[in-house]
Amino acid sequence: MVSLKVLFLAEEKIPVLLKRLSKTSQVFAPVQVSDTVVVFQEFSNGAQVVFDKQASMPPKGVIFPQTEQFLSYTYAKDPENLTRSTVQLDHQVEAKPTLLFGARPCDVQGLAVFDAVFTQGQWQDPSVKARTDATTIVTLLCVKPEGTCFCTSVGGSPTATEGADLALTPVSGGYVAEAITEKGKTMLQDEAFTPAKDKQVKEAERVRAAVKKQDTLPLKQIEQKLIKLFSTEFWEQMSAPCISCGACTYVCPACYCFNITDEPAGMGGERIRTWDSCMFYQYTLEASGHNPRPTKAERYRNRIGHKFSYHPTNYKGQFGCSGCGRCIKACPVSLDIRQVLREATTHG
Amino acid sequence: MANAINAFLPEIGTIIKVIDETPTIKSLQVVLDDQGRMRSFRFEPGQVAQLSIFGAGEATFVINSPPTRVEYLQFSVMKAGEVTERIHQCKEGDLVGVRGPLGNWFPYEDMKGKDIYFIGGGIGMAPLRTLLLFMLDNRKDYGAITLLYGARSPQDLCYQEELKEWEARDDMELILTVDREFPAWDKRVGLVPNVLKELAPSPKGKIAITCGPPIMIRFTLQALAELGYKDEQVITTLERRMKCGIGLCGRCNIGTRYVCVDGPVFSLAQLKKLPPEL
Amino acid sequence: MDHVARSVKEQAVAVLANIKEAITRELEGLAFVIGWEEGYDPLHAAPFFVRSLADIERLIWNPLCVHNLTSYLPKLKGRKVGIICKGCDSRSIVQLLQEGLIKREELVIIGIPCRGVVDMARIKARVDCSQITDVSFTEKAIAIKTPDGRQEIPLDEVLATKCLSCQYPTPLVYDHLAGAAFSAQRPAAALYAEVEEIEKLDLKERLAHWEKELDRCIRCYACRNACPLCVCQDQCAAESRNPHWFSQRTGVNEKVMWQIMHALHLAGRCTDCGECERACPMDIPIQRIRRKLNKEIKELFEYEAGINPEDTPPLYTFKVEEPTIKEKEW
Numbered sequence: 007m008v009s010l011k012v013l014f015l016a017e018e019k020i021p022v023l024l025k026r027l028s029k030t031s032q033v034f035a036p037v038q039v040s041d042t043v044v045v046f047q048e049f050s051n052g053a054q055v056v057f058d059k060q061a062s063m064p065p066k067g068v069i070f071p072q073t074e075q076f077l078s079y080t081y082a083k084d085p086e087n088l089t090r091s092t093v094q095l096d097h098q099v100e101a102k103p104t105l106l107f108g109a110r111p112c113d114v115q116g117l118a119v120f121d122a123v124f125t126q127g128q129w130q131d132p133s134v135k136a137r138t139d140a141t142t143i144v145t146l147l148c149v150k151p152e153g154t155c156f157c158t159s160v161g162g163s164p165t166a167t168e169g170a171d172l173a174l175t176p177v178s179g180g181y182v183a184e185a186i187t188e189k190g191k192t193m194l195q196d197e198a199f200t201p202a203k204d205k206q207v208k209e210a211e212r213v214r215a216a217v218k219k220q221d222t223l224p225l226k227q228i229e230q231k232l233i234k235l236f237s238t239e240f241w242e243q244m245s246a247p248c249i250s251c252g253a254c255t256y257v258c259p260a261c262y263c264f265n266i267t268d269e270p271a272g273m274g275g276e277r278i279r280t281w282d283s284c285m286f287y288q289y290t291l292e293a294s295g296h297n298p299r300p301t302k303a304e305r306y307r308n309r310i311g312h313k314f315s316y317h318p319t320n321y322k323g324q325f326g327c328s329g330c331g332r333c334i335k336a337c338p339v340s341l342d343i344r345q346v347l348r349e350a351t352t353h354g
Numbered sequence: 355m356a357n358a359i360n361a362f363l364p365e366i367g368t369i370i371k372v373i374d375e376t377p378t379i380k381s382l383q384v385v386l387d388d389q390g391r392m393r394s395f396r397f398e399p400g401q402v403a404q405l406s407i408f409g410a411g412e413a414t415f416v417i418n419s420p421p422t423r424v425e426y427l428q429f430s431v432m433k434a435g436e437v438t439e440r441i442h443q444c445k446e447g448d449l450v451g452v453r454g455p456l457g458n459w460f461p462y463e464d465m466k467g468k469d470i471y472f473i474g475g476g477i478g479m480a481p482l483r484t485l486l487l488f489m490l491d492n493r494k495d496y497g498a499i500t501l502l503y504g505a506r507s508p509q510d511l512c513y514q515e516e517l518k519e520w521e522a523r524d525d526m527e528l529i530l531t532v533d534r535e536f537p538a539w540d541k542r543v544g545l546v547p548n549v550l551k552e553l554a555p556s557p558k559g560k561i562a563i564t565c566g567p568p569i570m571i572r573f574t575l576q577a578l579a580e581l582g583y584k585d586e587q588v589i590t591t592l593e594r595r596m597k598c599g600i601g602l603c604g605r606c607n608i609g610t611r612y613v614c615v616d617g618p619v620f621s622l623a624q625l626k627k628l629p630p631e632l
Numbered sequence: 633m634d635h636v637a638r639s640v641k642e643q644a645v646a647v648l649a650n651i652k653e654a655i656t657r658e659l660e661g662l663a664f665v666i667g668w669e670e671g672y673d674p675l676h677a678a679p680f681f682v683r684s685l686a687d688i689e690r691l692i693w694n695p696l697c698v699h700n701l702t703s704y705l706p707k708l709k710g711r712k713v714g715i716i717c718k719g720c721d722s723r724s725i726v727q728l729l730q731e732g733l734i735k736r737e738e739l740v741i742i743g744i745p746c747r748g749v750v751d752m753a754r755i756k757a758r759v760d761c762s763q764i765t766d767v768s769f770t771e772k773a774i775a776i777k778t779p780d781g782r783q784e785i786p787l788d789e790v791l792a793t794k795c796l797s798c799q800y801p802t803p804l805v806y807d808h809l810a811g812a813a814f815s816a817q818r819p820a821a822a823l824y825a826e827v828e829e830i831e832k833l834d835l836k837e838r839l840a841h842w843e844k845e846l847d848r849c850i851r852c853y854a855c856r857n858a859c860p861l862c863v864c865q866d867q868c869a870a871e872s873r874n875p876h877w878f879s880q881r882t883g884v885n886e887k888v889m890w891q892i893m894h895a896l897h898l899a900g901r902c903t904d905c906g907e908c909e910r911a912c913p914m915d916i917p918i919q920r921i922r923r924k925l926n927k928e929i930k931e932l933f934e935y936e937a938g939i940n941p942e943d944t945p946p947l948y949t950f951k952v953e954e955p956t957i958k959e960k961e962w
Contacts, residue, residue, distance in 0.1 A: 041757040072882045079408040118577045129600035152762035242765045247679040251857035253913045256850045263604035266597045270409035271877045287866035292595045293435030318608040338858045338911035340671040342676040347843045436874040
């Protein structure tokens with residue numbers, strides 16, 4: 007890893023550090039919200055931050071909130087002619103300085119997908135761009151991948167630091183902190199960071215090198231294989247247990263599909279963006295009643311096709327998946343995307 | 355160009371005229387409130403815009419008036435769901451939002467010098483009208499122009515006044531058909547793809563452009579293949595549920611292509627490279 | 633065939649053998665048989681569609697078979713399929729038959745008298761489930777091995793709430809019974825313990841409780857889609873635009889409203905299978921809301937859903953004289 011500066015952050019200093027940083031930034035960190043669930047939330051005093059467990063939800067909400075207002079509108083009657091109305095539109099692109107603290111490399115890899123889609127193309131999303139620009143990312147490297155992790159199969163790694171400003175490696179008593187960008191270097195000026203001892207630096211290197219290898223999926227040429235594999239029968243079998251909910255898409259760090267709806271309230275209202283899921287029947291349902299993907303087999307084929315073929319084709323090989331395994335854990339019927347990919351590569 | 359700062363923001367326009375085309379289709383003529391923007395609005399035939407009714411939502415419609423006649427923007431709207439029902443309740447003077455122009459357009463440059471065969475069904479006539487009027491306004495650039503247009507019944511044919519004008523012109527041919535017999539209908543009877551097969555226009559030097567309900571497009575493409583049309587000679591415009599209109603929300607894709615950005619105009623050659631998801 | 637004398641393990645093995653034998657006989661006339669197979673790790677089972685005789689070997693039966701497979705049936709109407717079901721699942725089949733949403737002659741039901749299945753959220757609260765290496769069952773406990781060691785937990789501490797008060801362990805409808813039938817072994821009263829805890833709160837506290845729990849809801853509709861009785865999921869009122877009932881906003885108000893709406897649509901129909909809560913990726917204890925309405929329905933109409941195929945759910949009909957509603961005397 008290319009690091010600009012290396013320091014140590016003691017475990018017990020983290021709550022104080024986050025509290026201090028909350029004064030100038032919106033700080034998002036993984037917080038325990040119930041017995042079994044950790045989510046990225048805005049840090050508040052007394053919140054129980056948890057770093058040794060994968061959060062149930064990825065932090066994509068930091069740059070891409072689940073609900074966001076595009077504009078608000080207000081109708082008014084024209085006082086000169088009551089049969090006519092005027093309409094006033096208001097919109098704001100708001101992006102406060104934000105700190106995302108404790109994102110795993112797979113989470114950051116998901117944010118790279120948002121970056122590619124929303125901020126680099128012919129059409130850009132001004133609020134995602136503004137939020138991305140305003141966010142500093144402190145990534146927490148993985149030393150204990152879960153049984154459902156497969157980031158190394160999709161171009162990632164438990165110790166990857168691309169996209170982050172500061173990287174933390176767990177060692178005894180805390181974390182070795184390494185700056186990846188100038189923003190990260192500036193963060194290290196905070197008093198919570200102390201010089202790292204030699205043995206701590208060595209422990210960090212050892213711990214990163216010792217990360218257990220994950221199963222590798224045979225994804226070579228998957229882009230082309232999926233284009234050829236359009237057989238309905240195959241996808242009917244793969245998607246048979248699926249119940250067409252949106253759990254997998256909402257917990258995915260790289261899923262970005264959204265809906266736009268108007269929500270009226272009297273003479274005014276708002277136009278909002280909300281997360282949507284390609285797994286829902288209504289996703290492609292046209293007003294005429296025609297649906298190009300009426301069954302879950304077609305929708306599931308499109309989901310896998312998008313993540314492992316269409317998106318990589320459009321974005322220089324970038325997978326629409328960071329191998330975090332949340333979809334496997336969140337799926338009510340435990341559909342395992344790894345198994346589907348294995349079958350896809352050996353089918354036919 | 356659509357709002358350069360924020361592509362999700364519509365401009366406000368006023369409806370200056372509502373035309374009842376059929377029991378389920380109305381055409382709206384819209385003028386942008388910003389006169390400067392209206393004067394400088396540029397678009398190509400086949401491009402679409404997202405029409406907003408604030409409180410109901412947005413829906414995509416082809417800019418139905420040709421770029422050669424920009425006193426107003428026309429949209430032909432079939433009543434189908436939440437937004438289009440509210441559009442149908444609009445009267446002259448009502449306000450709408452317009453986001454556009456979006457999408458790609460008919461490759462009319464490549465069609466110059468060729469014979470053009472339009473095949474339209476129902477509301478599918480809307481994008482064809484744009485290109486037809488554009489070509490009629492640039493008549494010498496194109497060869498023979500034929501329009502085969504069908505609908506479920508005589509009253510479901512759009513642009514009834516213009517159909518009479520087009521029939522009277524001697525620089526284009528108009529063939530109308532309805533799905534079955536109707537009293538006071540003395541023209542052809544038959545589904546558009548079947549009539550096409552009866553007419554059997556030769557593919558030589560031709561470009562076939564078709565638009566209509568998905569099932570009509572499917573059978574028309576089949577018929578054109580049977581008549582010997584090569585994939586590069588066949589153009590169609592597709593429809594999908596759309597939300598963002600700028601290739602970000604993900605839903606209108608066919609494989610790697612987004613109908614809102616890489617379409618709605620596609621050649622059959624392009625479609626055959628994509629997954630068969632019509 | 634004394635079910636007490638044989639060990640739990642022996643019984644499970646016998647049940648599985650019976651299941652496999654029944655399917656071997658029936659498979660030819662069926663599109664497929666829906667059962668369970670091993671999931672992505674030793675702690676998870678997954679629904680499995682047996683399409684060929686070779687598939688039969690993959691079937692399993694143990695307390696990890698938590699899924700109510702009957703959720704697939706309404707969308708399969710018109711095809712002849714086989715289904716493996718526990719006692720609680722069979723109530724869903726009965727309810728679907730009552731409502732005409734499935735046809736009895738299109739089903740071959742292999743019923744399993746069941747002693748209980750686990751609640752994954754309860755296990756997750758006690759065991760780090762990120763790397764499971766082995767799971768086994770003893771007479772009364774589940775033993776889970778992870779890289780940190782082996783933990784044995786009494787089953788009763790991690791069984792689903794519905795199992796701890798199960799009154800219908802033996803399926804109410806079946807073509808084959810894969811094990812010896814037995815009657816209810818658990819106290820019925822235990823079912824409403826959690827509901828009663830919430831009933832003790834005043835209205836303001838109750839709303840605060842549900843706002844806190846539903847704050848983490850992501851409105852993924854897993855609860856709706858996992859429910860065997862939510863057959864209108866593709867045209868759900870919560871997503872309907874025409875008419876436009878609901879805001880798509882994901883604020884806590886909307887999420888509370890969604891849960892209430894779902895529970896109301898299930899009132900008198902919910903068989904307490906718990907799929908809604910089991911499916912929730914954020915482990916929100918939402919079954920309590922439906923169970924509360926079930927409790928109300930029971931008190932008001934002396935009715936439980938999914939018991940007798942000849943019944944009509946009380947909210948589908950009316951009687952001029954209701955036994956428990958004494959309007960004139962109120």
